[in-house]
Amino acid sequence: MSSLRTFLNTPLAVGSRTIDARVVLAPMAGLGHVAMRQVIADFGLPGFLSMEMCNARAVPGENRHTSAVFRWQDTEQDRLVCQIFGGDPQVMALAAARIESEGLFGVDINMGCSVSAICSKGYGAALLRDPERAVNIVRTVRRAVRCPVMVKFRTGWDNSSALAVDLAKRFEDAGADLLTFHPRVAPDRRSRPPRWEQITDVVQAVSIPVLGNGDVRDAASCARMVHETGCAGVAIGRMAIARPWIFGELRGLYVPDESSFEQATLQLIARIWEHFSPERAIKIYKKAVLYIAANFVFGHALWPELTRGHDRLRMEENARRILGVRPQVASTPNAFLLTS
Numbered sequence: 001m002s003s004l005r006t007f008l009n010t011p012l013a014v015g016s017r018t019i020d021a022r023v024v025l026a027p028m029a030g031l032g033h034v035a036m037r038q039v040i041a042d043f044g045l046p047g048f049l050s051m052e053m054c055n056a057r058a059v060p061g062e063n064r065h066t067s068a069v070f071r072w073q074d075t076e077q078d079r080l081v082c083q084i085f086g087g088d089p090q091v092m093a094l095a096a097a098r099i100e101s102e103g104l105f106g107v108d109i110n111m112g113c114s115v116s117a118i119c120s121k122g123y124g125a126a127l128l129r130d131p132e133r134a135v136n137i138v139r140t141v142r143r144a145v146r147c148p149v150m151v152k153f154r155t156g157w158d159n160s161s162a163l164a165v166d167l168a169k170r171f172e173d174a175g176a177d178l179l180t181f182h183p184r185v186a187p188d189r190r191s192r193p194p195r196w197e198q199i200t201d202v203v204q205a206v207s208i209p210v211l212g213n214g215d216v217r218d219a220a221s222c223a224r225m226v227h228e229t230g231c232a233g234v235a236i237g238r239m240a241i242a243r244p245w246i247f248g249e250l251r252g253l254y255v256p257d258e259s260s261f262e263q264a265t266l267q268l269i270a271r272i273w274e275h276f277s278p279e280r281a282i283k284i285y286k287k288a289v290l291y292i293a294a295n296f297v298f299g300h301a302l303w304p305e306l307t308r309g310h311d312r313l314r315m316e317e318n319a320r321r322i323l324g325v326r327p328q329v330a331s332t333p334n335a336f337l338l339t340s
């Protein structure tokens with residue numbers, strides 16, 4: 001795997017800027033918050049860290065010290081990508097300008113989210129049904145900022161890669177600096193395997209970097225995606241919550257051992273309670289620890305045990321008692337928990 005490590009540690013130019021690693025944290029609503037990012041960073045940084053998606057309409061007026069999602073620590077600022085969702089090019093451009101003025105690494109445009117609350121408004125993956133608008137958003141955002149402009153998108157609404165390939169070229173022409181491609185159709189909520197061969201189609205269609213995304217779990221699957229698709233790098237979502245050290249491990253900066261799960265969970269509890277009110281903290285923690293539970297053979301039974309109780313002290317006790325005895329790690333993470 002040393003060639004994978006060398007590849008992942010090779011800098012990648014993204015428009016006017018460069019990332020120092022070709023493996024990045026994918027955006028995840030409810031999971032990619034400031035506390036989780038800090039835990040990930042402590043184990044070894046990815047090339048960039050995606051924040052939770054932000055409503056473009058809200059971004060210009062957000063207060064980074066009180067916002068639920070538009071918040072960060074100064075130490076991560078230049079490695080942060082803020083993903084925005086919306087449908088009005090001008091609104092998206094204003095949000096991008098605010099993101100740039102804050103000194104964040106770049107802006108990512110959400111064209112992948114398929115939940116009905118987003119798609120019913122014509123945002124997220126719904127934009128793939130309206131290519132003119134999608135391209136116009138990229139062009140208008142591009143004109144508004146000099147920082148990297150990125151698009152994260154899916155296959156579209158049917159199984160062919162034709163739309164994705166066509167859109168990728170048009171996004172490039174409109175000025176996008178990087179594409180993250182998740183080869184699943186929009187209504188598919190991660191239950192069927194992603195079609196990596198479609199990443200190859202997108203990679204071959206454009207000359208800007210394309211990050212492959214979907215079901216990278218470890219060094220072997222990461223190497224396979226890079227090898228099979230020719231992608232410029234890899235975006236990892238759920239496994240970064242299940243194993244927050246995955247970036248450090250892939251880059252050769254951290255070697256996990258049997259204490260890593262307990263250690264990461266206790267760090268996560270500390271960070272969440274540091275950044276959020278006790279009421280919010282408990283909800284945020286319960287969501288994240290589901291992904292940690294997915295690592296274990298009886299993960300579905302461990303999760304209720306890990307989340308029993310209502311306060312920080314109890315969560316710490318649960319984590320020490322349950323993870324301290326080193327439960328058996330499953331050969332592949334529990335897919336049911338990971339798709340929840």
Ligand SMILES: Cc1cc2nc3c(=O)[nH]c(=O)nc-3n(C[C@H](O)[C@H](O)[C@H](O)COP(=O)(O)O)c2cc1C
Nearest residue numbers: 026027028029053112152182214215216236237238
């Ligand atoms: C809980 C959750 C929330 C997500 N939220 C977003 C989002 O806000 N924007 C987005 O582009 N993708 C979102 N995704 C999709 C991920 O970025 C990623 O494309 C998907 O999980 C596949 O990658 P993985 O197999 O590495 O997890 C989300 C995924 C999960 C599990």
